[in-house]
Amino acid sequence: MTLEELERDRAAHPGPLRDGKTNENPTGISLLSLVAEDLKTHGGNVLAPGFLALAVHRFGNWRMGLRSQLVRAPMTAAYRTAQGAVTTLFGIDIPYTSKLGRRIRIDHHGAVYIGVWSMGDDVIVRHSVTVGLVRRNATRAPIIGNGVELGPGACVVGEISVGDGCYVAGNTVLADSLPEGMAAIGVPARQVPKKQLLGED
């Protein structure tokens, strides 16, 4: 979907996250292949908390593709248990209703909350990152593009869109849309060309 389509869908939806009635995993790839790809993204470390959190997320979505409620019920029980474990032990909370792309890497665990309308491919999420609502009772969550990096301690909130290839610096609070190829740094965020901040790309 294009960014415009995503933004339109998000605006039309009653709540900040999707209703969770469907499997929103990336299409064209089986659950096992997707989990294998996530494992590869995390350096092949089956004990990486980021990988485990994502595996649970993928499973949570996959089970919504099961049509029979009878078959789905034990899967839901398993998903809820696993999600509780991953959230409690690692502090990585990604509701399955956040739509995630492929090859997302969660570098380190601890204080990670990802509530997005949609997140693209090849995103790097470091620890202590918050993506979600701008305040209590807000009703819109961010759209994160492909190849984005969210630095440690970053906060990305509100009805905003972070374009492809953007870099959100550490400890930055971003509550406005960020065009493609830009970087955000500061509290509140100042937007600068990515090249200016990082000296390359």
Place this chain on the structure above:
Amino acid sequence: MSSPPEMTTAPELTPERPVSPAATQEAKSQGTSVSPGEQLNGLANLLAEDLATYDSEWLHPGFLAVATHRVRKYAKHTPGLPGSVLALACRGAAQAIDWVWGIQIPEHVRLGRRVRIWHHGCVLLDAREIGDDVHFRHDTTLGPVRGSPATNLEALPVIENGADIGSGACILGPVKVGKSAVVGANTLVMKDVPAGATILGVPGRIIPS
């Protein structure tokens, strides 16, 4: 805090290779390598110093993380099967400590003496080198500017002796935090910090002391 056990400051005696200079000298004169007994003695001294740094709280997550790192380095110099088994055990212990307390010190980090990690939770110390008497708190990130695991050590920060790193600090890229510098809480450091300076803010700005 009781005074730490005596360790000399000879160049051979580093946390990377904690062996007494006397033992090194003797081995040199005999044309042999330092005996495993001496190496183990050096490691024991180093761990005792670390424990004293943590006021003898051996269950302190920071101490456990640092101690595991010391043994991990020691295992690298231990040849053969015992070395491999010890290295694997250390890797397992490091992963467990990361799981439970969220403190990760990657294997390549050169860690100085008397380093204190005051609290746990979101502590990722991916530096090239951390000097002596450096203090860290929780929610602290040392690492590359980009999150890709740094295959290049040159892309990682160097923290010099006596630096004091505030909670929430982010020190990213090939930057040097100078001797006894102070990095304020929640500060983003992407440029060198001169010795003795105080830096605060996002992005970090040197403030007059």
